[in-house]
Amino acid sequence: IGRWTRRKERGTLMGLWGTCYQLGGVAANMWAAFWLARHGAKGAFLAASAVLMGVWFLVYFFQRNRPEDVGLPPVEDEPAEEEQPPSPVHVESPAQSPWTRTLVINIALIGTFYFGIKFVRYALWSWAPFFLENNFGLAADDAGYLSTLFDLAGFAGVVVAGFLSDKVFGGRRALPSFIMLVGMMLGCAGLFGFGGSSTLVFGACLAIIGFMLFGPDSLLSGAGAVDIGSPRTAVAAAGIINGTGSLGAVVQELVVSRLYEQNPGDVTPVFATLWGAALFSMAVLGVLLWRNRTGKANI
Numbered sequence: 001i002g003r004w005t006r007r008k009e010r011g012t013l014m015g016l017w018g019t020c021y022q023l024g025g026v027a028a029n030m031w032a033a034f035w036l037a038r039h040g041a042k043g044a045f046l047a048a049s050a051v052l053m054g055v056w057f058l059v060y061f062f063q064r065n066r067p068e069d070v071g072l073p074p075v076e077d078e079p080a081e082e083e084q085p086p087s088p089v090h091v092e093s094p095a096q097s098p099w100t101r102t103l104v105i106n107i108a109l110i111g112t113f114y115f116g117i118k119f120v121r122y123a124l125w126s127w128a129p130f131f132l133e134n135n136f137g138l139a140a141d142d143a144g145y146l147s148t149l150f151d152l153a154g155f156a157g158v159v160v161a162g163f164l165s166d167k168v169f170g171g172r173r174a175l176p177s178f179i180m181l182v183g184m185m186l187g188c189a190g191l192f193g194f195g196g197s198s199t200l201v202f203g204a205c206l207a208i209i210g211f212m213l214f215g216p217d218s219l220l221s222g223a224g225a226v227d228i229g230s231p232r233t234a235v236a237a238a239g240i241i242n243g244t245g246s247l248g249a250v251v252q253e254l255v256v257s258r259l260y261e262q263n264p265g266d267v268t269p270v271f272a273t274l275w276g277a278a279l280f281s282m283a284v285l286g287v288l289l290w291r292n293r294t295g296k297a298n299i
Helices: 005-018 020-062 099-136 141-148 151-167 174-194 199-227 234-262 266-295
Strands: none
Touching: 005 151, 005 234, 099 141, 099 151, 099 199, 099 234, 099 266, 141 151, 141 199, 151 174, 151 199, 174 199, 174 266, 234 266
């Protein structure tokens, strides 16, 4: 992606790409359920593997790394609109290692931010249907349907965030992400304060959090990983950022289950923890914004 796109169009493209989280999850569930009903668990796994094999075939035979691989000229990138000179992250000679101290710090900050984002995201993915069934008395299927509000709102969030980062913020990712994080934090605060009072409030907060969460998620783990360094470091940066974020997905399972076990039937401690994770991500992204202003980052 870094070699095929310019910075001011990358956010929109990655926003559309980011809808794979929502649409892919829904399609996978429907596909697996179809084959599960007809051929059991073995059939569901085989059918899912067949789709993956088809995707592998397309990527292996048709994917190209650079425009030059198909006879096109290289894409000349443009810096984001800014008042400061370009960050030293982008000043790189071919013989020099791109892994500067500045780049490593910026990647670590985005990875830490992503830890909090994935903590909230996977907590709601994993536990929302359970809470709706056990704490609000919904039937299992109704709980599953209502929990999709998180994904459906997130679908809109990633598209809007990508478009705005390109067209309104001039290729900047950190500032629109921070603004959306404020909305995510308010949604988590709503869960903490009122989420246990009714199904309607829980569903509304779920939709708000989904819309506001998936935008920064897509911007900084996708386009941001390319923007922060160079095409030479994009894949490694994305891997580090997503790997660090995935620790949040693991940790939330341990934390949320322990909190719910220690406070039977009470979701307030869980919602308070999600609010804390949102505030944590905001604080880390605030440091990245400060580094933008001081010329130590350009994202």
